[in-house]
Amino acid sequence: MTEDSAGAGDGIALIGGGKIGEALLSGLLRGGRTPGDTVVSEKHPERAAYLAETYGVTTVDVAEAAARARTLVLAIKPQDIDTLLAQLAPVIGPDHLLVSVAAGITTTRIERALADGVPVVRCMPNTPALVDQAMTAVSAGAHATDEHVATAEAMLGVVGRVVRVPESQLDAVTALSGSGPAYFFFLVEAMIDAGILLGLPRTLAAELIVQTAVGAATMLRDSGEHPVQLREAVTSPGGTTISAIRELEAHGVRAALIAAIEAAAVRSAVLGADG
Ligand SMILES: NC(=O)C1=CN([C@@H]2O[C@H](COP(=O)(O)OP(=O)(O)OC[C@H]3O[C@@H](n4cnc5c(N)ncnc54)[C@H](O)[C@@H]3O)[C@@H](O)[C@H]2O)C=CC1
Ligand SMILES: O=C(O)[C@@H]1CCC=N1
Numbered sequence: 001m002t003e004d005s006a007g008a009g010d011g012i013a014l015i016g017g018g019k020i021g022e023a024l025l026s027g028l029l030r031g032g033r034t035p036g037d038t039v040v041s042e043k044h045p046e047r048a049a050y051l052a053e054t055y056g057v058t059t060v061d062v063a064e065a066a067a068r069a070r071t072l073v074l075a076i077k078p079q080d081i082d083t084l085l086a087q088l089a090p091v092i093g094p095d096h097l098l099v100s101v102a103a104g105i106t107t108t109r110i111e112r113a114l115a116d117g118v119p120v121v122r123c124m125p126n127t128p129a130l131v132d133q134a135m136t137a138v139s140a141g142a143h144a145t146d147e148h149v150a151t152a153e154a155m156l157g158v159v160g161r162v163v164r165v166p167e168s169q170l171d172a173v174t175a176l177s178g179s180g181p182a183y184f185f186f187l188v189e190a191m192i193d194a195g196i197l198l199g200l201p202r203t204l205a206a207e208l209i210v211q212t213a214v215g216a217a218t219m220l221r222d223s224g225e226h227p228v229q230l231r232e233a234v235t236s237p238g239g240t241t242i243s244a245i246r247e248l249e250a251h252g253v254r255a256a257l258i259a260a261i262e263a264a265a266v267r268s269a270v271l272g273a274d275g
Helices: 019-030 045-055 062-068 078-091 107-112 127-131 146-157 167-178 180-197 202-222 227-234 240-250 253-273
Strands: 012-015 038-041 071-074 097-100 120-124 134-140 160-164
Touching (some): 012 019, 012 062, 019 038, 019 127, 038 062, 062 078, 071 078, 071 146, 078 107, 078 253, 097 107, 097 146, 107 120, 120 146, 120 167, 127 134, 134 146, 134 167, 180 202, 180 253, 202 227
Parallel strands (some): 012 038, 012 071, 071 097, 097 120, 134 160
Antiparallel strands (some): 120 134
């Protein structure tokens, strides 16, 4: 890519300033990008005004975004992708880089809608980008070179860890780490409810469980031990933990999680197949 041929400098445009778009935008700005080299295209005027006011970025239409930025991050819902691609098709060329985070939408589907040769990198980040603890997987489309993928990795690396995967794995990744934070929040919610059932004040139950989650997550990441070893170390013979584990198994929690994540992967594939 050359700056001249792109006519767009090395700016980044975020298209779609919803939940994940804002998480990525905030991370990019924390990571050293400036409102001067980052523009946002958001179709809802109130949301656009909120982003402009909160982050100091300029909000523009899709054509202006393509004129100003070489890298466009597509953070719109899969259901909106065809409308957006129709807007992008006349203003995007091979000197741009499209980084899509839309669940299920394949690079082929994006490439098909655009001029030949447009590089596309498909990514799946997650909302811990808000605290620079995202987990993102990236895959190259047919026209994306190593340099394009490295550009996407560097951009998303500012908000957490990044791995490169074959695109065939991205629906599974979406189900695991893309949606994953929601499963942990759901578990934490349920555990706080259990504290309430046992008569603890809600604030105390929340403090106990949130710090326990942080501690457990840190051990999972840093101890080098398998989750089974970590769980066994908590599970004293004849003690409290095994009584709880027996109930979790009796209620099929393990099978429920596996089925839930499988359902999410199926949904990702369905979203991609539409259109
Ligand atoms: N929320 C999450 O945790 C994650 C979401 N994703 C993916 O990111 C995408 C967005 O998800 P959310 O942020 O949750 O949705 P959202 O609904 O919060 O945000 C989407 C935004 O895009 C805007 N938009 C739609 N069409 C547009 C257009 N043509 N031009 C400009 N703006 C447009 C909407 O007004 C909305 O503000 C989805 O494809 C989702 O699969 C990926 C990883 C994690
Ligand atoms: O729920 C969704 O469809 C998006 C994709 C991954 C996380 N949120």
